[in-house]
Amino acid sequence: MNTIFEEIKDAIVDGDEDLAVELAEKVIAEKIDPVQAVQLGFIKGIEEVGASWTSGEAFLPDVMMAADAMKAGMDVLEEVLAAGEGEGSYEDKGKIVLGTVAGDIHDIGKNIVGALLTSAGFKVYDIGIDQKPEDFVKKADEVGAKILAASSLLTTTMKSQKVLIEYLVEQNIRDQYKVIIGGGPTSAKWGAEIGADGWAETADEAVLLCKKLLG
Amino acid sequence: MLPKFDILTDEQLNKIHENSMRILKEIGVEFSYDPAIEVLKKQGQRVEGHRVYFDPDFVKEMVAKAPAQFTLHARNPEHNLVCGGENIIYMPGYGAPFIYEADGVKRDATMEDYDNFVKLAGASKYMHMTGGTVVEPTDVRDEIRHLEMAYSHIVNSDKCFMGSSSGYEYAKDSIEMAALLHGGMDVIKEKPALICLINSVTPLKYDDRMLGGLMAYAETGQAMVIASLVMSGSTGPATMAGALSLQNAEVLAGITLAQCINPGTPVVYGSTSAVTDMSTGSLSIGNPENALFTSASAQFARFYGVPCRGGGGLTDSKTVDAQAGYESMMVLFATSTTGVHFVMHTAGILQYYMAMSYEKFMVDDEISGMILRYLKGFDCESDEKMAFDVIEKVGPGGHFLTQKHTRKNFKLEFYRPELSDRQSFDGWSKESLDTNQRAKIKWQEVLASYVPPALDPVVKEKIESFIEKRAKELLNK
Numbered sequence: 001m002n003t004i005f006e007e008i009k010d011a012i013v014d015g016d017e018d019l020a021v022e023l024a025e026k027v028i029a030e031k032i033d034p035v036q037a038v039q040l041g042f043i044k045g046i047e048e049v050g051a052s053w054t055s056g057e058a059f060l061p062d063v064m065m066a067a068d069a070m071k072a073g074m075d076v077l078e079e080v081l082a083a084g085e086g087e088g089s090y091e092d093k094g095k096i097v098l099g100t101v102a103g104d105i106h107d108i109g110k111n112i113v114g115a116l117l118t119s120a121g122f123k124v125y126d127i128g129i130d131q132k133p134e135d136f137v138k139k140a141d142e143v144g145a146k147i148l149a150a151s152s153l154l155t156t157t158m159k160s161q162k163v164l165i166e167y168l169v170e171q172n173i174r175d176q177y178k179v180i181i182g183g184g185p186t187s188a189k190w191g192a193e194i195g196a197d198g199w200a201e202t203a204d205e206a207v208l209l210c211k212k213l214l215g
Numbered sequence: 216m217l218p219k220f221d222i223l224t225d226e227q228l229n230k231i232h233e234n235s236m237r238i239l240k241e242i243g244v245e246f247s248y249d250p251a252i253e254v255l256k257k258q259g260q261r262v263e264g265h266r267v268y269f270d271p272d273f274v275k276e277m278v279a280k281a282p283a284q285f286t287l288h289a290r291n292p293e294h295n296l297v298c299g300g301e302n303i304i305y306m307p308g309y310g311a312p313f314i315y316e317a318d319g320v321k322r323d324a325t326m327e328d329y330d331n332f333v334k335l336a337g338a339s340k341y342m343h344m345t346g347g348t349v350v351e352p353t354d355v356r357d358e359i360r361h362l363e364m365a366y367s368h369i370v371n372s373d374k375c376f377m378g379s380s381s382g383y384e385y386a387k388d389s390i391e392m393a394a395l396l397h398g399g400m401d402v403i404k405e406k407p408a409l410i411c412l413i414n415s416v417t418p419l420k421y422d423d424r425m426l427g428g429l430m431a432y433a434e435t436g437q438a439m440v441i442a443s444l445v446m447s448g449s450t451g452p453a454t455m456a457g458a459l460s461l462q463n464a465e466v467l468a469g470i471t472l473a474q475c476i477n478p479g480t481p482v483v484y485g486s487t488s489a490v491t492d493m494s495t496g497s498l499s500i501g502n503p504e505n506a507l508f509t510s511a512s513a514q515f516a517r518f519y520g521v522p523c524r525g526g527g528g529l530t531d532s533k534t535v536d537a538q539a540g541y542e543s544m545m546v547l548f549a550t551s552t553t554g555v556h557f558v559m560h561t562a563g564i565l566q567y568y569m570a571m572s573y574e575k576f577m578v579d580d581e582i583s584g585m586i587l588r589y590l591k592g593f594d595c596e597s598d599e600k601m602a603f604d605v606i607e608k609v610g611p612g613g614h615f616l617t618q619k620h621t622r623k624n625f626k627l628e629f630y631r632p633e634l635s636d637r638q639s640f641d642g643w644s645k646e647s648l649d650t651n652q653r654a655k656i657k658w659q660e661v662l663a664s665y666v667p668p669a670l671d672p673v674v675k676e677k678i679e680s681f682i683e684k685r686a687k688e689l690l691n692k
């Protein structure tokens with residue numbers, strides 16, 4: 001087995017973004033099988049971090065840096081993977097557009113959700129804070145995402161989550177997406193009230209929710 | 216009052232101060248609100264886009280214009296409060312969207328809860344004011360929430376309260392209402408009656424809404440807390456010294472802007488910095504680090520010659536249990552003994568500002584009473600207090616229970632708990648109530664017997680018609 005896979009895995013475990021990119025570039029330059037690089041390198045690494053997270057040995061910076069390194073490295077490989085190079089094929093577990101709703105600038109919780117989803121094998125497109133329904137949909141269409149994940153931390157901006165769903169209904173595209181919501185003041189009850197497809201209280205539960213919705 | 220102890224050595228304080236100045240000068244602070252940028256540009260600060268790079272000497276000069284203390288005026292002058300000096304001001308928690316009930320039920324907070332907490336604070340011997348946004352009343356449309364909240368403080372108590380800072384317009388509404396209550400805008404310009412909370416957006420930003428609020432309060436000479444909440448490890452560095460430097464830079468930038476708008480306008484140096492729990496990402500507030508940040512903030516405020524806001528009865532617990540008690544006592548004790556003047560979140564908070572609890576309010580009220588007693592320290596002023604005569608009278612081997620000196624003085628010197636149980640085991644075990652259960656009985660009793668102080672019907676009528684007019688405008692927008 002090519003030792004570069006082990007190196008990639010270690011780079012992810014260390015959360016070394018620069019090294020992950022460098023190694024991904026090497027994979028392309030040396031025409032190493034990209035699917036194997038993903039399976040035996042990136043995914044192996046992130047799974048290892050995920051396991052330590054679950055067992056309580058790893059902490060947020062470990063997971064979030066690993067997720068960032070994974071994302072950066074995978075971005076480099078994206079093109080060759082899409083071109084179908086390599087033995088077998090690699091597909092992410094699903095694409096998710098994630099953002100904080102209009103009027104709200106809280107983003108720590110959203111970032112954590114993004115990192116844990118990434119480390120669970122989902123491809124996350126984080127559109128940032130203070131985002132309107134149009135922004136969620138535009139990104140989702142651009143990348144082919146099936147889940148829209150909206151974060152809100154204020155009772156005054158929770159209604160923007162409702163507005164997002166209303167927008168989908170108005171545009172006659174509600175059935176094309178699963179909408180999940182979360183953030184401090186939200187609740188399962190609120191999710192049900194606005195017709196969301198799911199609500200989660202924590203980032204770990206958000207991962208389970210997405211697995212269920214796309215599974 | 217006890218002398219306040221310093222948590223930082225002079226050397227540490229200076230190092231952090233210099234670090235903050237360097238942040239202000241070399242990294243700068245972003246202000247999204249154009250009028251604020253204009254003000255700072257005019258004062259000769261270097262501006263690039265929305266980023267302002269401060270000249271440290273200018274910052275020092277501006278901060279020096281802020282008063283070391285000021286009086287906040289209440290509808291009942293007996294409740295006027297001096298913010299600064301030797302004083303400490305306690306009030307209920309701020310901003311929580313949920314209520315956690317005694318049996319563990321979680322629900323959205325309502326306007327009825329709002330009124331109740333204002334009344335409990337009004338009735339309390341230890342809450343000096345009724346606070347602001349005591350819960351987020353989710354059953355009131357947010358366009359008019361600020362009006363309803365201010366009204367609740369005005370009619371349910373005659374103590375000082377806080378106004379809205381959510382943008383220029385809402386801030387102006389609260390100030391107008393305070394003006395109506397006190398007999399005109401000129402009156403409150405002379406005698407500030409309202410105080411609000413302005414928060415930076417850590418790291419190193421101030422947004423439109425907050426700056427709009429800041430301008431409204433500064434223009435009318437009303438007081439404001441300018442605070443920074445660094446979540447050490449996520450919105451700020453994971454080192455205590457780094458997080459404190461960052462917080463300090465942000466607060467100084469805000470104070471500088473307020474002083475540029477209205478030199479001498481009353482401001483309070485605010486901190487709610489705490490740490491990020493690295494297993495969940497949540498803010499964690501019931502811990503030694505928060506106590507340290509709070510104490511250091513009090514010391515910095517002393518250093519800059521302005522009053523300080525920080526701390527409170529803070530906990531991460533979800534229910535009124537031992538954790539809620541020991542964490543809240545730790546933080547409120549540190550807050551109070553190291554020189555914080557203005558203590559938002561003194562009573563009621565559970566789970567890192569997410570919830571208010573009636574039972575927790577009563578527990579914190581008790582903790583407040585205990586700490587206020589502690590702060591009084593020893594009284595050695597008179598011969599009576601030194602008690603030589605009575606010691607001589609009783610002599611070796613006697614007892615003091617039947618002395619007039621005892622009968623008079625224990626009432627003056629001993630703190631009498633209202634919630635804690637000091638009975639024997641048998642006495643206690645008749646009902647076996649724990650603190651949570653006793654607190655529930657207690658707050659219901661307090662609410663049932665509370666009579667809000669009467670408000671002049673003419674003034675009340677004026678305020679009500681103002682609310683009616685504004686509500687129409689705001690809801691038809």
Ligand code: B12
Pocket residue numbers: 103104105106107108109110112113149150151152153154155156180181182183184185199200201202203204206309310311312351412414415416417444446450495496497498566567568569
């Ligand atoms: C840090 C903080 C800030 C920072 C934000 C910095 C940043 N970069 O995000 C600053 C200082 C800027 C800020 C500003 C304000 N804040 Co603030 N803030 C907080 C605080 C203390 C912590 C938030 C946080 O990051 N928590 C940690 C993360 C990890 O938790 P989380 O976001 O809930 O996320 C978890 C879950 O909810 C879930 N999740 C999150 N998003 C999603 C999305 C999906 C799809 C799913 C499935 C799950 C999910 O997973 C996460 C991990 O488990 C909270 C109180 C609190 N304890 O939560 C107040 C709080 C949310 N803020 C509040 C308020 C009022 C404000 C301000 C209006 C002003 C003020 N008074 O402070 C402004 C508003 C600015 C704006 N327009 O948005 C109130 C809200 C009350 C209400 N009415 O709802 C709170 C509750 C504090 C309070 N009691 O006053 N705030």
